[in-house]
Amino acid sequence: MLDAVDSARIRAARLAVGGDVRIAASPGHTVPEAMSEAAAALPGVRTAVEVWTDDNAFLFGTVQGSTQVAVVVADPVRYAELARRTGRGGFDPALLAPGAGDAPVPALFSSGLARLARPGGEPFRLHLDSGGELRIRNAAVVDGTPARPDGGGAVIVLPAGPATAAALPRRPGPDRWFAVGAVDEDRLRELVRATAPAGQASRFRVETAAAAAAGLGENPLQRSAGRLFWGSLAGALGFALLAVLLTLVRAAPERAAVLARLRTMGLRPRQGLRLIVVEALPQAVGATVGGAAVALAAVALLGPYVDLTTMVGAPVPPGLRPAVRPVLVQALGLSALVALAVFVETAVSGRRHITTELRAGDQR
Template structure:
């Protein structure tokens, strides 16, 4: 590991094995992590350079689609330690800090979505009379109801696409700017875990794409409902109401 390499350097040094024997090793390669040993301090030694006693295997690594931890522990007995990857992964989730951060994020997303829907509805309701009157005038010139609905939907697309693209770009820039100064280790891992490196904030394509598409779908949906409601009203009545006003 980098920490062991920094402490020992590139010169040969002795290592005492579990059986009491000593072997001289020299570091030739540095790796940040290894799946065999957890933590930041480890030394992987070539088995060919060890004695017969020290080279005896002490750990069995097994994999399979359905590993029964209870059955394996009963078969191994008390003298052997059995550790499952699924159990180790389960220790990394559902911590109070992690679940609290998830609830806070969910509440923030729900509140933002609610304000977005409210702002969109108020904006469309404010412009509804002008849109209905414009659609009525176009219908007097031969525009069908289906064409009027498509016109109102297409009219809302440019601003929706610009808002969605601007939101995705703002989110990506915010993550890139905040990532160097944020350490998510306490949220991602439990206190008992010893991570090799810090957990950094990174961009997730789905987290940026889903809200972007939701804005477009929501805008088009509201515009389609408004177009359907406007198409049911008579053009003559709308024109007379506009003239009266």
């Protein structure tokens, strides 16, 4: 459960940010080229892309006549990689390859906008807020896009290049920068302050998926639920250890007498310890494997009906998938705990004098 909550929270945070890291310029400003290049060179950055956005464009040729749309312009290859790693709006960058001559510019339409497209109405006319105008065609439909984390209903993604550059005369550069990778937030903020124009550092907002995920988990209900799960795990381990110790203590007199007789026949202390461990481990390992199998089976049966939205702190699709690693870690930890208990009990009982154990065995 906790592993699924953490994973879902990270995915929700990445979708909200549009990647692992985002630098957003305030309206009317752009991200300087020196800033985006320096940020892309930071350790941990795997994919980085500059994005130009326009929230006040109009598309002509829809069933409504004209529709206000949000436009995203980015390098198709890098933006497709960003979408793939983010898990929203993945597409083949070849779909945005420009045509020959005066062919309409290929574009990606959001699913909400595609429903408004007039059948056979291509090409469309796109009027940008900058004053430029483009003839575009619907190359594919996507369910979302990283640069619009709010999931706006009418979004168009255009390829950066000569075909679109002519329509953007008033925008000298991109106003968004996205990246995927393990980027140090403090180092990125320091870089933004150092590369921002004089006195304009406050016009650039830095957001990270790690900070967004931490914010999702600040709800007291979520923290209490997490502590409840850890408390139940600690209680289960305590009862398991108690069961093992009671079993060992109950059989301790007989085991000590057997070890004493075997030592009179030449059994060494280390060999006796190995003998006890080999005797106790099969039932412990069997119980651990059985418990792990029951846990995985319970997730497979009940998982599709579990809604983690409340614990995650953001809307997520229902369902809980089996995760082998957390179950395996707990199973191996329980086996190690049992082995340690057996070792300690055997070491303590092995200190008793052989003659005393033999006499006790004769009396029994």
